[in-house]
Amino acid sequence: MNGGHSGGRAAALPIPAAQDVHGEYDIIVFGGGSAGCTAAIQAARAGKRTALVEKNGILGGTTTVASVNFPGLFHAWGKQIIRGIGWEIIERTAELGGATLPDFSVVPDRHWRHQILVNRFVYSAVLDRLCLEAGVSLRLHEMPAAVQRGKDGVYVALVGKSGLKWFKASKLVDATGDADVTGLMGYPRCKGEQLQPGTLINDIGGYDPAAIDPAELKRVYEDALRAGEAVRSRFDMYNDLKAGRINMHVQDIDGSESQTRTLAEVKARRQLLDTVTMLRRVPGCERLEVRYAAGECGIRETWRIDGEAVVDENCYVSGYVWPDAVCYSFYPIDLHHHSGYHIEQKVLAPGIVPTLPYRALIPKGSDDLLVAGRCVSGDRMANSAFRVQASCMATGQVAGMAAAIAAGRNCSVRDVPLAELREQLERFGAIVPDVPVVANKRQHSD
Known part of the structure; x- marks a missing residue:
């Protein structure tokens, strides 16, 4: 299996005439999984007209269609490190009898003991409810076919049961897991020479x-x-x-x-x-x-974006606090090898909690697109850890909030004020890492 880089665009469709545009949103989120749902809910709660595009007929992504229905990890070393909208989804599921929460004050001997088994139906129904309560326009059974930049916004062709329809947006969030929209827009992506195996639950x-x-x-x-x-x-x-x-x-x-x-x-x-x-x-x-x-084979790895920052293994396992850190991630290095039928696992040292930078959510040179979830920018080893569902939820909330700020300011996603982003994330319940003063001074040199 050959890996490689992707940066070329498919044959472009012309920008549609005004009468051919079926609707307009401030933000369109692609992919209704852990990252996409949190991104869409966050953007809508921030007051933006938001659509969530999902190829399946059910929200939840890998949690529901691939039956990897044990999200984690939200806690590290006896302390919660991911909260916000992702945790709200878990709490609502538990309130409806769809999950039992473990005692998070006890540090487990195995990391997976703090994963949370959820009832797939209850979980998916909670996602429906939270999206609709926030005002998200659900667009199930649709996929992106083309993206064109115009002078007054971004035009997206969605293909569904009734054919191809164009929509206009200000900002986009790619939470497809495979960086599909990133590829459609021509931004660079990378993929390993060999990919991790899949699992059919x-x-x-x-x-x-x-x-x-x-x-x-x-x-x-x-x-x-x-x-x-x-x-x-x-x-x-x-x-x-x-x-x-x-x-x-x-x-x-x-x-x-x-x-x-x-x-x-x-x-x-x-x-x-x-x-x-x-x-x-x-x-x-x-x-x-x-x-x-399960209805789908669980896929662990495909494309990763080439971002404005790259989270490498050393930064991840050392707990490096990025100057633009916007969320935590907590899971061991967990690379399922393509041969040898074994897992290369590196457990984090006691007290270490990795952080993820905002720039890792931005494809190089992007003004209109943010990426959340499994395919954010990182090397293979770090990606094998931060691809898990709780971390995807955290990056989803960041992307949704940043897209809302960029749409409101009519600015590039690269120009979103970090202080405002961090403040708004905390206002909506997310846990944001404390960035040392020395790190702030290095923000523009890292």
């Missing part, structure tokens, strides 16, 4: 783990591997059966384009079916069945 049943002989399971599994009827997993198959879930690493896939994403989805389902077929040969597993499989 599933639940299995129809068998009694106590009736399974681990030695016989291993024999059947090894025979299937030699015959090419199964793929090797980094996980222990017997523990998978005890847990009621087949853990998967779907290798050599690319979720960055529709065609390659199609291949990834097909490969993931085939791998799950092949594994189930193999397991049914094991005594005690004859009636094993897949009782649930």
